[in-house]
Amino acid sequence: MRIYEPLTGKRRSLTGFTQLWQGPDHLLLVNSSRFTETYQRFSFADIQAIVITDGPDRTVPQILALLASIAWGSAAFAVDLQFGKWFFAITGLLFVALAIRDIARGPRCRCFLHTAVSRWPLPPVSRQRTARKFVGAIVPAVEAVQGTLPAEQFAQIAVSDGTASASTGSAPPPAISSPRLGAVHILFGLFFLDAALFWVAFHWPQTDIGVYLLTALLGELLLAVMALFQGRANPLRFSYVLTVLAIAGIVADSIRTGRMMGTIFLGAALRQMGTLPPDLLLPKNGSIFAFSWRIIAGIAGLAAVFYERKRTSES
Amino acid sequence: MTTSRTIRCGACAWPLPPESWNPESATACPGCGTRTQVIAFPALARVNVGSAPETVIEAAEASCFYHAQNRAASPCDECGRFLCRLCELDVDGRRICPGCFSAGVRGRKIQEADTKRTLYDSIALALATLPVVLFWPALVGAPMALYFVIRHWNSPRSILPRTRIRFYIAGLFAVAEISLMVVGIVALIRYFPSLRPQL
Numbered sequence: 066m067r068i069y070e071p072l073t074g075k076r077r078s079l080t081g082f083t084q085l086w087q088g089p090d091h092l093l094l095v096n097s098s099r100f101t102e103t104y105q106r107f108s109f110a111d112i113q114a115i116v117i118t119d120g121p122d123r124t125v126p127q128i129l130a131l132l133a134s135i136a137w138g139s140a141a142f143a144v145d146l147q148f149g150k151w152f153f154a155i156t157g158l159l160f161v162a163l164a165i166r167d168i169a170r171g172p173r174c175r176c177f178l179h180t181a182v183s184r185w186p187l188p189p190v191s192r193q194r195t196a197r198k199f200v201g202a203i204v205p206a207v208e209a210v211q212g213t214l215p216a217e218q219f220a221q222i223a224v225s226d227g228t229a230s231a232s233t234g235s236a237p238p239p240a241i242s243s244p245r246l247g248a249v250h251i252l253f254g255l256f257f258l259d260a261a262l263f264w265v266a267f268h269w270p271q272t273d274i275g276v277y278l279l280t281a282l283l284g285e286l287l288l289a290v291m292a293l294f295q296g297r298a299n300p301l302r303f304s305y306v307l308t309v310l311a312i313a314g315i316v317a318d319s320i321r322t323g324r325m326m327g328t329i330f331l332g333a334a335l336r337q338m339g340t341l342p343p344d345l346l347l348p349k350n351g352s353i354f355a356f357s358w359r360i361i362a363g364i365a366g367l368a369a370v371f372y373e374r375k376r377t378s379e380s
Numbered sequence: 381m382t383t384s385r386t387i388r389c390g391a392c393a394w395p396l397p398p399e400s401w402n403p404e405s406a407t408a409c410p411g412c413g414t415r416t417q418v419i420a421f422p423a424l425a426r427v428n429v430g431s432a433p434e435t436v437i438e439a440a441e442a443s444c445f446y447h448a449q450n451r452a453a454s455p456c457d458e459c460g461r462f463l464c465r466l467c468e469l470d471v472d473g474r475r476i477c478p479g480c481f482s483a484g485v486r487g488r489k490i491q492e493a494d495t496k497r498t499l500y501d502s503i504a505l506a507l508a509t510l511p512v513v514l515f516w517p518a519l520v521g522a523p524m525a526l527y528f529v530i531r532h533w534n535s536p537r538s539i540l541p542r543t544r545i546r547f548y549i550a551g552l553f554a555v556a557e558i559s560l561m562v563v564g565i566v567a568l569i570r571y572f573p574s575l576r577p578q579l
Contacts, residue, residue, distance in 0.1 A: 067541050086540060095540065100503050102538055103496045113424040114401075118390030119415040175390040181423070184388060204419060211422040218425050219398035222385055 069093060072202055073189040083188045085199065087206060092178070094187065105185075109210040113179045115203070117196045120173025127168050129290070134160035170194070248291035249304050252311070253366030255285060260359035267352040282319045289315060303369035307362060314358050321351045385424055389416055433464040445477065456480055488536050497539060500532035501546035508553035522557035525550050 068089055075082040081098040092112070094105040138157015141150045176190035176199070190196050259281045266274045289312045296305050387396045394411025396418055406417040433450040436443045442452040444464035452462035458480035468475045471490055484490040504525045511521030529551040533544075 069540055093539075097499075099499070100506070101496060101498050102540070104494065104539065106492070111423060112421055113385065114387045114421060115419045116387060116390050116396070117406075117417045117419075118409070119406075177388075177390045179387055179424075181385070186390075200417075200419060207421050214402065214420050214422045214424060216402070219401050219420070222398065222425055 072199055073195055076189045076191060085187060085189045087202065090210065092203065094185075094189075107178060107180065107185070109207045111180045112207050112211075113181060115200065116177045116179065117190070117193075117200070118175045118177075119193070120175055120191070123167075123173060126294070127164065131161065131164040131168070134164050247295050248288050249296055249308065249366070249370055252285065252288040252292050252308065253304075253363050253370065255281075255288065256311070256359040256363035256366070259285060260356045260363070263352055263355045263359070267349070267356075278322050279319070282315055282322060285315045286312065286319070299373065304366060304373060307366045307369055311358075311362050311366070314355075314362065318351070318355045387418055387420065387424075389414065391416075431465045433466045458484075491539060494539060497536060499538060500528055500535055501537065501542075501544065501550065504528035504532070504550035504554075505546045508550040508557070512553075512557065518557050519561065522554045522561070525554040526558065529554065 069086040072085040072087050072092070075084045081096065083097070084095050086093040086095060088106070090109055092107040092109070094107070096103045096105075134157060137160055138153060141153035141157065144150060144153065170192050171194045173191055174193045174196050176187040176196055178185045178187055187199075190199050262274060262278065262281055265272060266278060289308050292308050293305065293312075296308070299305060387401065388394065389396055389409040389411055391414040392409060392412035394409055396409060396416065400407040400409075400416065401418045401420040403417075406415045408414065409416045433444070433447065433453070436449055436451050442462050444450040444452050444467055445461040446467050447464050450464035450466065453465050454463055454468050454475050455461065456463055456468075456477040457474040458476050461477050461479075463475070463477050467477055469478065469481050471481065471484075471492065476484070481490070481493070485493045488494060507521045507528060508525035511517035529547050533547060537544075
């Protein structure tokens, strides 16, 4: 006999999924690890409230993810190898499909279920569309057991519990302290490390350390984008401007290094020469530029970050 | 354990005022300004008071099996032990003692209290299919999958709707793999006489 009906779809992760089901007299939250399932039951009679809060706006990251996926897929036109063409085309299409699916699922939200002894997050209700369906199904079921709460009882409950004075009083909500170590700190610190990498790669090409440059540049770029998002609410814009300038530098270095790598991988020059001339991978001017701006950006960036923190704590 | 009737914002945990409960449309949280919808139910107004056990006054009175100082209120429907108000547990309309409840949970007789289930059919399917990718692990994976299918065919499955299709597929895969292995070994021995045991 089927006693449970699904209320939401599965919210999948790498290790399993969570899903909400409706039972005859309770709500069932299932956490599955593929090989085991754990159950949490919330009796309809015990549910005090359901709170649905809008999630953070992800429009910009979603568009960026879509553009990055298209850029990745379009690399299929840039390579000559047949395998490379198929690899970039298939993975690019997959990423584009995932990005479009994420956008199509609509805005995010958070859902909490309140009982007398707990405030429980409901991870399967993570999109507003899902939340509307969930509320449409669960509210009649709970009201069938409990009835409806008359509006005149609201104030009475709040006064007896102190909610009214806490929420309408003049005391501001507690300040949310920013993390001590953000992406911007790591980024400006990483510039010193990568400057050293460029220095070593140019002066000692036999170490083959230059092959890590593309990875380092990709890491810098990701950190820079993260730093921009984390710092978008910062009223002092010094580190923000420096990060934007740094992105321009990273892109310039990436184009130069990528072109050289492409020359190596696709050209027959390397096979004929046998050894790699130092300035094929890293031209002298490019290396000096990459090294210098990183040192300057690292010093200026860290100084700006600590100045901003000091100003913020003073104000 | 303290109870609370405070409804908090899902983003900043700031207490939400009664004006924002059950509105026509979502309202802004006074703490963080995030759009929030609160659906409040009558359980919020209910004050839960548990029934306290009565104390034994005379020595001749029946007392609780677990609390000798408390007056017995009812017998356990499973084992017949006397229980006070503190110990009687209402399960499916029956009053049972903590010991029987615990035994029932362990023996999976009380499905309402089941908090975890192992999905043997998924394990069997994984054992039958995943090792095939690496070929050699299938020598161990296939017999293990078959063991899981036979051993756990009647074990409790998920409490959610679920058929035995994974067991069927795992069993078929495992039998096919074992058959192939046997055929392979026989063929090796038949066509490579040096592999035959010398009698």
